[in-house]
Amino acid sequence: MSEQQNATLSRVADDEIDLRELFAAIWQGKWLIIAVTAIFAVASVFYALSLPNIYKSEALLAPAAEQKGAGLSGQLGGLAALAGVSLGSGAGVDKTALAIEVVKSRDFLSRFIQQRIQLQDLMAVKSWDLTTNSLKYDLDVYNPESQQWLREVKPPKQAQPSLQEAYKALSEILSVSQDKTTGMVKLSIEHQSPYIAQSWVQMLIADLNLEMKTRDIEEAEKSIAYLQQQISQTNIADLRTALYSLIEEQTKTLMLANVRDEYALKVIDSAIVPEEKARPARAVLVIVCTFLGGFIAIFAVILRHYFRQSRASV
Structure with missing residues (x-):
């Protein structure tokens, strides 16, 4: 038998001994x-x-259809750019992507917290009671009877959470995503109470559509005022005709914004009160x-x- 074979058998024997020793230990x-x-x-x-059980309420949304024509946008694109007016052409900002970024923004969520929800429901909930449909708060953080915040924090933080802390907490339970293939948007909230989760999703969608509508109305009104000023300052017939066409486009934007509640995102599958927990x-x-x-x-x-x-x- 060669030395190489002897060395191989010796290594195998050592491995067997090591494994036996390992299992014995x-x-x-x-x-x-x-x-x-x-x-x-x-x-x-x-x-x-x-x-505690965490419930997730989710809504399925679709981008609201644009009603502006691409033909006029292409023909008057140079003039619109000169006048500082957006005609909603394909090269512009994606309204759906803009809406998603708005709903996740600090400004929007901070206003939502101040106007729509109670801070203790976001920052101090310990659990939810199914039988009474009531929230149980962490008494080390918040006393519901005296309505006082009791949490112990280091300066510069205070017992009552700041708006920045509330924004961070809401961002952690908020999820917004878009399917790149279909363009559909999913917006969801996780909370100890399934009723609060559903309510916050519904209010977020309503406030988001109102925010996008308000922005476009303000932009259209400013554009119309500017175009009317330009018309009063020119006597060139072709230019006046083009400016009137731009005013017509902005008037259509105003009309759509005033008659359509689901301005930016349309609800396809509304948020429900979930019966089953999402986690843990x-x-x-x-x-x-x-x-x-x-x-x-x-x-x-x-x-x-x-x-x-x-x-x-x-």
Whole structure:
């Protein structure tokens, strides 16, 4: 038999000895492994049960159809640019993308928090009572009877959360996404109360459409005033005709904005009060924590075995 074959057989034998030794060490420490795994399992059960149910209410939205013609936009694009007027051409800003960025913006969400929701429902809720449909607040954070904030924070923060903190908290439970293939938009809110989640989604959609409508109305009114001023200052017939055409386009924008409530995004599937929680997945959490505890225990047993071996060999 060659030396190479002898070396190979020796390595195989060493591996077998190492594996046997490894399994023997694990077997010797089986009670420690069982105990640690059991502790992790029990602790994970208590932790999972302590977590409140989180409900998710979601609405499916479609971009509202534009009614402006591309022909006139192309013909008068240069004049419109000179006059500072947008005709909504394909090269302009995507209204849907703009609406998505607006609903996630600090200014919009800060106004929404101030005008639409109560701060304690965002920052101090501990759980939701199904039988009474009422919120339970964290008494270390907020006292609902005295309506006082009690949380302990370091300066410059105060007991009552600031608007910046509220914006951050709302941003974490708000999700807005667009399907690039279909153009459909999904807007959702997660909250301990399914009723609040649905209500906030509905109010966000209504306020977003109103915001986009108000912006376009203000822009159209300013454009019309500017174009009328330009008409009064020119006697060139062709130019006056072109300016009147631009005024007609802006008048159409005003008309659509005033008659259409779902101005930017149209509700296809409205938000509902969810009956099933979105998270936490308690069973998965317990299983993962139990396996993690077992792995840590096995690793500790093996480490202890080799540590003892190293000390014995010294």
